[in-house]
Amino acid sequence: MKPTSRPGPGYAKWATAILFGAFCLFGSIGFAQDRNAPYHSLLEQDRTIVESLSMYPDDILKSVLVTAQYPDALTKISQLQNSTQIEFLELVQIYAPKDQEALYELARYPGVIHALVKDGKMSKAELKEWVPTLPEEIQAEAKRIGRKRFDALSQIDQMNANIDIALDELVRRYPREVQGALYDMVGLPEIMEVLTSNMTFAVNLGAAYRDDPAWTASYLKQVAVEVAEAQASELADFQAQLAADPEAYREMQQAARQYAKDQGEQYDYNKYQNMDFSPEVNVRVYHHYSYWYGYPYWFSTPYWRPMPWYMHAGFVWGPGGNMVFFGLPSAWYMHWQYRYYPYRYAHLNAHYYRHYQRHPHSQTRFHRSVRNEVVQNPNVPVNRPGRPIGPETNRPTHGNQSPSTRPPSTQRPARDIQPPTQRPTVTPARPSVPSNRPATPTVRPAPTTRPSMPTPTQRPVTTPSNRGGLSHTDWAPSAVNLWVWFAPSD
Structure with a gap:
């Protein structure tokens, strides 16, 4: 019998290298x-955010991750805000409610x-000639x-200039990449509000990205895939x-028409039915x-970006009069209904x-x-589809006035913002009479006198929110709603 040959020293080194x-x-x-x-x-722990x-x-997302590494900058910007x-x-609070509303709307367009x-002040003829060049949604207010x-508009213009100077002074202390990220975040107030209202989360996100950028980016992409799949399946x-x-299908169309009417929007069925639904973006x-x-x-709820009715209803009219869905109804829309x-x-209601349950x-x-407005609301008939069980005592009664865009006519109530975020609350200088106004944006009749409101005497306090998602989060982009995007004000 031949003796078995033993591996040489080279084999041992090779095997050791592979194992190592x-x-x-x-x-x-x-x-x-x-x-x-x-x-x-x-x-x-902040999965929803x-x-x-x-x-x-x-x-x-890169701007979010860069900004989150500098919580001191977030704090300073929040204080300036x-x-x-x-x-x-x-x-604005010294003016009539309708003028307050107009000033808020025009403030969305600092360039305008x-x-x-x-x-200087335009003549009536100059103003009449100039207004048609503006975006249609603010022509009436302008x-x-x-x-x-x-x-008031001149003061707002000066305030805008002062803010630009203060922001430039604040961000110039940071590296160039961080400066760009901070400017981006100011142009996305729904994200900025989440970061400044959830500073612990912002610090954790920034620390994770600073320590391991590749892992943080991979983690967020994996979450995005999971969310996209879940959203597509649920829709x-x-x-x-x-x-x-069929009854719920018909009522969804009726509800969308009513919402458009209450918001003062045009609901032209033929217009949307004849739209060219091409695959282009x-x-x-x-x-x-x-x-x-x-x-x-x-x-009463965070609402940073006014949207047309179909963005809230979650569908548009497609060819043949069919409903083309791109998302679930928004929380703002549900609250209105x-x-x-x-x-x-x-x-x-039963369909929702x-x-x-599914x-x-x-x-x-x-x-x-649905949980807040239907399941926990004893007034909503979810188990008795058919004839309503009671009168509509809360329906708006002011024609085509939007129930979500009328300021109160007496005094400014304390803000009651629902989680995940909460807007600043202004503490009045003296006790005020409690308001009977419900915690919802409502239509108010035009007052006969200007509203009398306490003058705030201290900086508002931002209360940390419970864990949750974006303040306008219905409008965080989703897998089925990427054809609409946002841009900062001019």
Whole structure:
């Protein structure tokens, strides 16, 4: 029998090198996972915020991650915003509610205000000629108060200039990349509000990105994939269940018409039925309310970007008069329906409730709205589709006036913002008579005198929110709603 040959010393070195390489490879993966486990645990505690942020495009998400590494900058910008918001409130609150509303709307377009006042007050003829060049949604306000409230508009223009100077002075202390990210965040107030209202989350996110940028980016992309898949599946089921219930299908159309009417919008069925639904991407710019002045103080829920009715209803009219869905109804839309018409759409209520039961683990704002507005609301008939069980005592009664865009006619009530975020609350200088105004944006009749409101004497206090998603989060981009994007005010 031949003796078995033994491996030489070269074989031993080769085998040792392979084993060492394998150890290093798998050991490094395990070490990276162990090292990032604390960050993963911390971020998962704010899963709803993470899901909302993860759906933004990469360039915006990069700005979020860069900004989160500088909580001191977030704090300073938030303090500047608090002071400018008080200044704006002191300016507008002396005017009639309709003029307050117009000033908030025009403040969304600082470039328009500057053009309106830079050469002095326009004559009636000049104003009439100039107004048609403006965005259609603010032409009426510009025509009505362009001369009437010229002094207030001039003050707002000066405030805008002062804010620009203060912001430039603040951000120039940081590296160039951080400066760009901070300017981006000011142009996205719904994100800025989340970061400044949830500073612990912002610090954790910034620390994770600073320590391991690749892992943080990979984690957010994985969350985005999970959210996109869940949203697509849930929307498909929503459509299928609605198609199987003709009464609910009809009531959803009726509710959308009523919402458009209450918002003072055109609901032209033929217009949307004849639209060209090509595979090209449609981009429409929606100017947000100024981050520095906030959205109108009489809004009871965060609402940074006014949207047309179909963005809230979640569908448009397609070829043949069919409903083309691109998302679930917004939380703002749900709040409107159950504040003003809790009994009218019984079959639709039942459809919402069934969807809620079929997706018990959903984290969408729609799901939370159904829980708050339907499941926990004894006045909503979810188990009795058919004839309403009571009168509509809360429906708006002021014609086509928007129930969400009328300031109160007496005094400014304390803000009552629902989680996940809360707007600043202004403390009055003296006790005021408690308001009977319900916690919802409502239509108010025009007052006969200007509103009398306490003058704020201290900086508003931002109360940390409960864990939650974006303040306008219905409008965080989603897998089925990327054809609409936002742009900062000019």
